[in-house]
Amino acid sequence: MRPAPILSAFQQALGEAWAGGAGALLPLGFFAGAAVLVPLGIGTDPQTLRAVGPGILWVALALSSLVTLERIFQADTEDGALDLWLQTGAPASAIAGAKTFAHWLAAGLPLALLSPLLALMFQAEASADLLRNAALYGLGGLAFYFWGGVGAALSATVRRGGLLISLIALPLYVPTAIFGALSMTNGPGSESAPLFLAASTLFALAVAPFAMAAALRLAAD
Amino acid sequence: MLRGVTEVLLSATGLGMIRGERVLFTGVSLSVAPGESLVLRGSNGAGKTTLLRILAGLTRPEAGEVVRTGLHHWFAHREGLKPHETPRTHLGLWAKAWGSDSDLDSVLAQMGLKRPADVPARYLSAGQRRRTALGRLLLEKRPIWMLDEPYTALDAEGRELVLELIEDHLKSGGGVVAAIHGESGFVPTNEVVL
Numbered sequence: 001m002r003p004a005p006i007l008s009a010f011q012q013a014l015g016e017a018w019a020g021g022a023g024a025l026l027p028l029g030f031f032a033g034a035a036v037l038v039p040l041g042i043g044t045d046p047q048t049l050r051a052v053g054p055g056i057l058w059v060a061l062a063l064s065s066l067v068t069l070e071r072i073f074q075a076d077t078e079d080g081a082l083d084l085w086l087q088t089g090a091p092a093s094a095i096a097g098a099k100t101f102a103h104w105l106a107a108g109l110p111l112a113l114l115s116p117l118l119a120l121m122f123q124a125e126a127s128a129d130l131l132r133n134a135a136l137y138g139l140g141g142l143a144f145y146f147w148g149g150v151g152a153a154l155s156a157t158v159r160r161g162g163l164l165i166s167l168i169a170l171p172l173y174v175p176t177a178i179f180g181a182l183s184m185t186n187g188p189g190s191e192s193a194p195l196f197l198a199a200s201t202l203f204a205l206a207v208a209p210f211a212m213a214a215a216l217r218l219a220a221d
Numbered sequence: 222m223l224r225g226v227t228e229v230l231l232s233a234t235g236l237g238m239i240r241g242e243r244v245l246f247t248g249v250s251l252s253v254a255p256g257e258s259l260v261l262r263g264s265n266g267a268g269k270t271t272l273l274r275i276l277a278g279l280t281r282p283e284a285g286e287v288v289r290t291g292l293h294h295w296f297a298h299r300e301g302l303k304p305h306e307t308p309r310t311h312l313g314l315w316a317k318a319w320g321s322d323s324d325l326d327s328v329l330a331q332m333g334l335k336r337p338a339d340v341p342a343r344y345l346s347a348g349q350r351r352r353t354a355l356g357r358l359l360l361e362k363r364p365i366w367m368l369d370e371p372y373t374a375l376d377a378e379g380r381e382l383v384l385e386l387i388e389d390h391l392k393s394g395g396g397v398v399a400a401i402h403g404e405s406g407f408v409p410t411n412e413v414v415l
Binding site for chain 2 (some may be wrong): 081
C-alpha cells in the first residue's frame with residue numbers, strides 16, 4: 001500500500017476547506033448563530049438555560065457539521081478528480097477517510113473549540129468542565145463528520161444534494177447525540193456515557209470509510 | 222525501465238456493457254503489449270468512453286474481465302482541476318500523491334505552461350487546462366496511458382506535442398489506449414470499432 005496518496009488527499013482536502021474564501025468559517029457562524037437564537041426563543045431564565053445548554057449545543061453541532069459536507073466529494077465528482085483519486089493505487093477507503101478527517105480538522109474542530117464560549121452564554125459555570133465538554137464535542141463531532149461523509153459520498157452525483165445528505169446522515173447521528181448529551185448531565189449512566197461516546201466515534205471511524213469508498217465507486221461507475 | 226512490464230500490459234476478454242436499456246457493446250476482446258497502441262473508434266454515444274472507463278477499472282462491465290499488469294495514467298474530458306489550482310500546484314499535488322520526484326519546472330516547460338504556471342485554473346483557457354492535465358503523464362512513468370479524446374481543445378502545436386509524447390511513450394516500451402473520434406495522427410497497432 002502506498003501511503004503518499006493518502007497524505008496528499010489529506011493535505012488537498014485541508015487546503016480545499018480554506019480555498020475560495022473562508023469556507024471553514026461558515027459552520028462556525030452557523031453554530032454560533034443557532035446557539036444565540038435559542039435563548040431568544042425559550043427565554044432568559046438562567047436555570048432553564050443551564051439545563052438545556054449542553055443539549056442545544058449538541059444539536060447545533062450536528063446541524064453545523066452538515067453545512068459544508070456537501071462540498072467534500074461533490075466537487076471531485078464534477079471535475080473528474082474523483083477518477084484520479086480512485087486510480088492512485090491506494091485504497092479508496094483510506095483516501096475518503098483522510099479527506100473526511102481533514103474536513104473535520106478544518107471545520108469540525110473549530111466548533112468544539114468555540115463551544116466553551118457558547119456554553120457560557122447558556123449560563124454554564126466557568127470551570128474545567130467546559131474544557132472537558134469541549135473535548136467531548138470534538139470527539140462526537142468526529143463521528144458526525146464521518147457519518148456525514150457517508151451521506152456526502154452517496155449524494156456526490158446529486159445536484160444540490162445538501163438536503164439528501166441531511167436525510168441520510170441525521171439518523172446515523174442518533175447514538176452520538178444520545179451519549180454526548182448524556183455525558184454532560186448528572187443523571188444515571190452519565191459516568192460511563194463518555195466511554196460510549198468514544199465507542200460510537202470509533203465505530204464511525206472504522207465503518208464509515210468503507211461505506212464512503214463503496215459509494216464513491218458507485219458515483220464513478 | 223518501466224515498472225511491472227510483462228508480455229502484455231493490458232488485456233480484456235468478452236467485455237459487454239449495457240447502459241439504460243441499450244446494449245452498448247458485447248464480446249469486445251483486446252490486448253496491448255509494450256510498444257503497442259490501441260485506438261477505440263465509434264460514433265458519438267457508441268461507448269468509447271465507457272469502454273475506456275471499464276479498461277481503467279472505474280466502471281464495472283456487465284460481462285467479461287480486464288487484466289492490467291501495472292499502473293496506468295488517465296487523461297479524460299474532465300481534467301480534475303479545481304478552479305483555484307494553478308498548473309504548478311496541480312502537478313505538484315499529483316507528483317506528491319504518486320511519490321514522484323519529477324522536476325516540475327521542466328514538466329511545465331515541456332507542456333508550454335511556463336507563462337501561466339501560477340495562474341489559477343479558472344483563468345486558464347481550455348487548451349491550457351488540457352495541457353496541465355497532460356503534464357501529469359510526465360510526472361511518473363506508468364506502463365499504460367489511457368487517453369479519452371486527447372486532442373480536444375488543443376491547438377496545432379498542442380496536437381503535435383501530444384503526438385510526440387505518445388510516440389516517446391511507445392518507444393520506451395509503454396502502451397497507449399486512446400479513444401479518438403477524428404484523425405489519430407499516428408498509425409495504431411490495433412483498432413477497436415464499436
